[in-house]
Amino acid sequence: MTFPPDPVRFDRARTLALASARELAASGVDVLVVRDLLGRVSLLLDDRLTDISDDTVAHWSARFSSSLGPYAPQRPVLLASRLFHPSALLDSPRVVDDLTAPSVSRAGRVRLLDNIVVGEEWTRVRELTESDQPPVPHTARTALYGFKGGVGRSTATYMLARRLADLGRCVLVIDLDLESPGVGPLLVTEEQLPAYGLVDHLVESALGNADGLDLVVPASHLPSHNNGELWVAPTRGLGAPDVPYSYVDKLNRVYADSPSTEFPSFADRLESAVAACEKAVAVRSRHPDVVLLDSRAGIHDIAAVAISRLCDLALLFASDNTQTWNGYRDLFTSWRDAGQAVAVRERLRMVASMVPDSPDHPLDMYLESFRDHAWSCFSILYDDLPADVVSDGGDHLWQDKLPVFNPSPEDDSAPHSPIPILFTLELVGLDAINTPGWDDRAFVRAAYDAFLDTATRLILEGR
Structure with missing residues (x-):
């Protein structure tokens, strides 16, 4: 007997979206993963300096929608050049880097923009400086x-x-x-x-x-x-x-x-x-x-x-x-x-x-x-302790x-x-x-x- 696959839930949607974003970024394009108030995820591709064909967008949209199910919006893959004001998203102060992404030479960046109703201040810690x-x-x-x-x-x-x-x-x-x-x-x-x-x-x-x-x-x-x-x-x-x-x-x-x-x-x-x-x-x-x-x-x-x-x-x-x-x-x-x-x-x-x-x-x-x-x-x-960490002989x-x-x-x-x-x-x-x-x-x-x-x-x- 075969069982139908489990439907995509909230946590898995983010993981699947990041995997797709990293795969796209491996081709050299910068990707912004945008999650809306309901948890649905879109991929915004920064094509302002890199040409991306409509066929590529259509391919990834179909693949992304199939993968994320209800957590894919109607337009899951967007091009920055088609937006009226792309910098509002790409340059938002709330954007953070995908720190868990593996390091790949000549790959594009993967970043995240999470839109939430409450609790946003937990992820907006202000570093105190002398000024x-x-x-x-x-x-x-x-x-x-x-x-x-x-x-x-x-x-x-x-x-x-x-x-x-x-x-x-x-x-x-x-x-x-x-x-x-x-x-x-x-x-x-x-x-x-x-x-x-x-x-x-x-x-x-x-x-x-x-x-x-x-x-x-x-x-x-x-x-x-x-x-x-x-x-x-x-x-x-x-x-x-x-x-x-x-x-x-x-x-x-x-x-x-x-x-x-x-x-x-x-x-x-x-x-x-x-x-x-x-x-x-x-x-x-x-x-x-x-x-x-x-x-x-x-x-x-x-x-x-x-x-x-x-x-x-x-x-x-x-x-x-x-x-x-x-x-x-x-x-x-x-x-x-x-x-x-x-x-x-x-x-x-x-x-x-x-x-x-x-x-x-x-x-x-x-x-x-x-x-x-x-x-x-x-x-x-x-911080992690990689192999090349050395001690100064004290506590540092x-x-x-x-x-x-x-x-x-x-x-x-x-x-x-x-x-x-x-x-x-x-x-x-x-x-x-x-x-x-x-x-x-x-x-x-x-x-x-x-x-x-x-x-x-x-x-x-x-x-």
């Missing part, structure tokens, strides 16, 4: 992110903010978890909320109406030490006294992007909102030394913008389990395939959250397993006088090296909001000391 840095005083921005929720990220943000303020720094904490506010309620009581929250700025700035919003307040019930300050930008505000505060209605609109250039994108609006919160603190007191961004978990556009555009250090929270490592592996693979590994990898650092320490689960064994799994994930972002590797970034699994300063937060039963179910002084208890200090020491050093020393 990007704001004038002194510089604000150190740190994002705290977890692929999965429930890893204690918001509590860690609170503890880190307090440590930095106790050291005399002016600290601003921005609660970016719009759907499930976390650190905001830990730092400011309901009655002390500002008139507006981050969600208001995101909505109003789409219409150019965000000036003058009251966005930040000092943290509640936290004594000041060494001239330190702790400010909070919560997700929601109190609103006007005579108008209902429609948080859900606003939330339903904050992520919307318009194809019109008249309206700023969500990423631009989020960046503007963070800058507005910093400015609000500076106006009322002094410029923040440190900004902590408590990011939403998961593959979400808020986290994408926080890591790719807003921070110079990202603390990635994880528990040592299969679901978490699979998620980070998918995320790191998307960065690598988009050509963004070099831009993002050295701003990352893993946090081993809720680490057990008991006779049944010794601390050292857990951290060793965590480190191995983290290194396996980060190897996706690290070189190939043809260029540095090679591939830290060993045991390198304590590497992005994959875990910063531990210990697990303690006393923290389970703790109502931190209604338990004054909980963060001064000995078991809490013991659980967070290693994390606070390392994270503080990374932030204040610029990594």
Whole structure:
């Protein structure tokens, strides 16, 4: 008995399209693989300097349509010379090289242009340079992110903010978890909320109406030490006294992007909102030394913008389990395939959250397993080690006088090296909001000391 072949699905369509593109490129033509919002793939052949016959286009169109099935559009192979404005596609800043293509002499280039609805910021990491840095005083921005929720990220943000303020720094904490506010309620009581929250700025700035919003307040019930300050930008505000505060209605609109250039994108609006919160603190007191961004978990556009555009250090929270490592592996693979590994990898650092320490689960064994799994994930972002790599006798590797970034699994300063937060039963179910002084208890200090020491050093020393 014979069985019909499996239909082409989303993942296979990309693989088949790239194979066709590479075969075409072997003849010397540059090929742009364009995937639309539904996942359908077209091949755009750059014939501006190379003649390509109509017979060639017809042959490849028929072959491509047969191969990709529903993932081939009505016109699967296009010539740049037949388009009204080919440079809009061929010279788009979102085009990336096919880094997995084998090297073939005299072959054309294969590049990719992916059109997506959400999540694009994950593949648009902006490499920070000296020219990007704001004038002194510089604000150190740190994002705290977890692929999965429930890893204690918001509590860690609170503890880190307090440590930095106790050291005399002016600290601003921005609660970016719009759907499930976390650190905001830990730092400011309901009655002390500002008139507006981050969600208001995101909505109003789409219409150019965000000036003058009251966005930040000092943290509640936290004594000041060494001239330190702790400010909070919560997700929601109190609103006007005579108008209902429609948080859900606003939330339903904050992520919307318009194809019109008249309206700023969500990423631009989020960046503007963070800058507005910093400015609000500076106006009322002094410029923040440190900004902590408590990011939403998961593959979400808020986290994408926080890591790719807003921070110079990202603390990635994880528990040592299969679901978490699979998620980070998918995320790191998307960065690598988009050509963004070099831009993002050295701003990352893993946090081993809720680490057990008991006779049944010794601390050292857990951290060793965590480190191995983290290194396996980060190897996706690290450079390969070809045969001609040499050591300088220290901690650096070189190939043809260029540095090679591939830290060993045991390198304590590497992005994959875990910063531990210990697990303690006393923290389970703790109502931190209604338990004054909980963060001064000995078991809490013991659980967070290693994390606070390392994270503080990374932030204040610029990594």
